[in-house]
Amino acid sequence: MESRDRRGRVRVAASVAAGLPLILVVVYGPARAEAHPGAETATGTVELDGKLRVIVEDAQHSSRTLYFLDTGSERLPLHFKSNPPTGFLTGQGVHVTGRRTDDTVEVPSGDSGIQPMTLPCCTSTSNSSTTTTSTSSATPATLTNTFGAQNTLVIMVNFQDNTAQPWTASQVQSAVFGTVNNFFWEGSYGQTWLTGKVCGWYTIPLSSSTCDPNQIAAAAENAAAACANLSAYSRHVYAFPPANCSFGAEGTIGGNPSQAWLDGTIDTGIIAHELGHNFGLYHSHLLDCGTSILSGVCSVQEYGDLYDTMGGEDGHFNSFQKSRLGWLGSGVVPITTVTASGTYALDPYEIASTNPKALKILKFTNPTTGLSTWYYVEYRQPIGFDSFFGSWTNSNVSRGVLIHIATDSTPWSSDALNMTPQTSTVEDVALVVGASYSDPDAGVTIKPMSATSSGASVYVSLSQPSCLRALPTVTLSPSQVGPVQAGTPVSFTASVTNNDGANCGPSTFNLQTAFAYLWTETLSPSALTVSPGATSSASLTVTSPPDAVTGPNPVGVYATNSADLFYSSSAWATYNVGTSTNTTTSSTTTTTLGTLCLPSGATCSRASDCCSATCRGKSGRRTCK
């Protein structure tokens, strides 16, 4: 699935053959397009310490996650060639190993090229390799500052060439400290709220024809210093009339202070969404497996969870997201972890009671990572901030349970499951009373028994599966190629061994490759049917673009069991580009995409964008219905 937004950036969405990692190809347009003669002079492997910044850009049709390293003397974009890290929060001290060009650090893999570390007090830069770093891979930090009063400063600024004041201070006050505050209060069951003030308008010495969020933030804070003691606020929000930004809004993942930018909008759903990022949340997706739920070929719709403010609409954060915030499961409002068959009660999700608000049922523990994946089951009613779906004619959510799947210590893993994948709408994703869902590989069956205004009861059956599935073994050979000249086709062999129990019978493994943007491949075949205990192979040829930068590049292949996408493994090799053709790169790399229409659940700006010809939702986060 590929979509193009109005500014021409391409988002390659997350084909989840992967099962686990959301392979979001991050496109760094400017940094790459501006590669200029002389860039090589500053290249070389570097080890850098500093503070990480993680920013999620929300645009009309796409989302990008950007990484920066603050070294103390400069702010360097980090470009991960594979597996960008997802467990870090803004402000985390990190040790980065990569390859420096003039303005970017290219890191081969987020798995190994970035390590958490404790920075020495008050300084943040070092080019030495003597720093002690953790050798374990990063585990996501527990979110902090998610309870109680969130002291929030909103700064309204405009530009030298656009001094418009599209909102009054009282309108912004009402949006942030009225509606959005109420959203956090209700969603947290009275555990979290917003306090603070609005400063501005200020005209900052910048033009709206450019959009550098760092400059806007610095200028806004400089201007607001007379209005507020900035250090007293842990959350900073910058609101401005439309500028030439590549996003509609964006926010840091975590950070103290956290930062959010509102480009020409004070839509309360968007403000709550950006603050959700600021609290440490990633997006709430929908898993799209065609007419199946968890099998076949699946993709992730980035904003496809229509019942969640971190997805497509302005509803409550789902129970996985709330458990990350601590609002559910660890404090006064419980999640019931199901360890035995039985019937379990759920309160309406929106009600501020101390009865269980979700069930958590084990799907799978990955023996490679040790991480467990869970079903989260919750019962929504169209009340409070969930009222919006009461008017949705296709919604079945109030008549059953919403089911999500997510993985421990994996902040971006929130996927809504579509329990009625055969219908053309994704408003009816719930499992309603009378229906049941079975996962034979986990031995789990979920069956809602009743759903009334006062609560739901859900029968859960746990049993031993007859077919014991296992992760496949994947290899890619040769493991190292090159150095070869840019543009050289290189052949690899990808092999898959089926480790399932004999009772499972043969399985088909879908293959998916992963490599840098603009590289090309041929893969044959793209799926392998393999019996338990047997091995089969496919041929992969990968070609780098003629202007590929000198250095190592990861080439990956994922094999995913089509019967259950959580049984997926990957293997990686290295393609070393040794000779850059170093020709002057023309920027006329026009990619003809033909006529595209967006699938159901994709973000859209107008009805004609969508295959279904229906685009609905809040500005900036509308989705095809």
Ligand SMILES: [Zn+2]
């Ligand atoms: Zn977002």
